Amino acid sequence: MEPDIASLAAMIADPSRAKMLTALLGGRALTATELALEADITAQTASNHLAKLLEKELLVVRKQGRHKYFQLAGEHIARLLENLMVLSHNMSSIKTGPNDPSLKVSRVCYDHMAGEVAVALYDSLLKQGFILDNIDHCTLSPAGERFFISLGADLTTITTKSRPICRPCLDWSERRSHLAGTLGQWILNDALQKGWAERDLVTRAIHFSPRGKRAFFNCYAIV
Amino acid sequence: MEPDIASLAAMIADPSRAKMLTALLGGRALTATELALEADITAQTASNHLAKLLEKELLVVRKQGRHKYFQLAGEHIARLLENLMVLSHNMSSIKTGPNDPSLKVSRVCYDHMAGEVAVALYDSLLKQGFILDNIDHCTLSPAGERFFISLGADLTTITTKSRPICRPCLDWSERRSHLAGTLGQWILNDALQKGWAERDLVTRAIHFSPRGKRAFFNCYAIV
DNA sequence: CCGTTGCTTCGATGGTAAGCGAAGTGTGAC
DNA sequence: GTCACACTTCGCTTACCATCGAAGCAACGG
Incomplete structure (x- = not known):
């Protein structure tokens, strides 16, 4: 089978998830609530999204007490996101x-x-x-x-x-x-x-x- | 504003569109009906998808008579697709x-x-x-x-x-x-x-x- | 001319998934 | 213990969008 690029892209295609991922481009690990705030959604929906991002291996998680720290799964994900940023920025007609x-x-x-x-x-x-x-x-x-x-x-x-x-x-x-x-x-x-x-x-x-x-x-x- | 990576990713996130895009990775220009066949959808829906891909500038089109030949908008799009392929292939647990x-x-x-x-x-x-x-x-x-x-x-x-x-x-x-x-x-x-x-x-x-x-x-x- | 073919537009349908409220589990603080 | 906080699960609603049938427009061939 050809690789399933659609489901990978779908992870980034949701605006809330995209906001979380770009926030994680900062490099530091963030908790679920911080990411929920970043994406302007409630903790429940954020939890839902984060589970999906974990399952698809875009993120990794570290438990610390009652907190969960999420991070990009690696440099390959960061590169993909930056790649998308460059393209979408260059392609948008409003170049701000x-x-x-x-x-x-x-x-x-x-x-x-x-x-x-x-x-x-x-x-x-x-x-x-x-x-x-x-x-x-x-x-x-x-x-x-x-x-x-x-x-x-x-x-x-x-x-x-x-x-x-x-x-x-x-x-x-x-x-x-x-x-x-x-x-x-x-x-x-x-x-x-x-x-x-x-x-x-x-x-x-x-x-x-x-x-x-x-x-x-x-x-x-x-x- | 940060660039809108979500809407760009959304273009690839749909399975039908993904099939069309991978078909176009072959490098040659394909007609709308050929792409519809490739994606296993009717001509109407294909037309719908192609309009979106054009608007988001992932594709370019050349009219020739009553045919419309679609192509990837450039090497940058091809690179993005290959990038996604490598990642999704490496990340999928079933490595076939x-x-x-x-x-x-x-x-x-x-x-x-x-x-x-x-x-x-x-x-x-x-x-x-x-x-x-x-x-x-x-x-x-x-x-x-x-x-x-x-x-x-x-x-x-x-x-x-x-x-x-x-x-x-x-x-x-x-x-x-x-x-x-x-x-x-x-x-x-x-x-x-x-x-x-x-x-x-x-x-x-x-x-x-x-x-x-x-x-x-x-x-x-x-x- | 008319028929055929390639593509598009419109309208209706349906499925998928994002979102939230409410309740549940677990961890830490006091 | 009890409360507070972080996160998850459940159930439900809602909204979007992919899909197709039907009809329409455009280009070529007779």
């Missing part, structure tokens, strides 16, 4: 950006950064020759390896077989590439750990402190 | 291949080859160092350029700005990479033009003649 301006500046895309800052970062890394871009390929150059080692990155842990180190990810608001992959993940975690930026508690936005923004832009030579 | 064995051997994936033969081709090109693979990147080496020029390929027409020359495309039946991009397109067209293989008139299968298969395997040093 995110309504929340801070989302436009910088936001989380599952496990890496997206938005204006991320696009600028990508361009800067390209310009400095740290990464090499071929439309939809992207590799880390020797100079890039040295650079990230000097920043304290452990390339041995970043290098995994299952995931590419750096991968261009189309930005649905900017329509340009930004950096995904384990390196993109490392950059986000590093910036958060150094206190340069904080993740918004409810939205997917990333808020840089004034000092953090200077440090970040300086570190990566972003103009 | 295509029911039609000839589909498993070789089939069309929008504009390039997929299936066992295509995967073997990809491996051979890798082994000979004609293409370089980095998990999900892929570039054509200088040796590869020379090789394809010797085969009569015009690299200047193959090189376009809008599309990568070679791009690995995950095979949902083999779960391994095969070659997409303009180079993958060229290889398919070349094999068809040389009479090595023919496209099945109704399915997406590619049928090699005994002589054609020998020639193809010999040309690309497939073992």
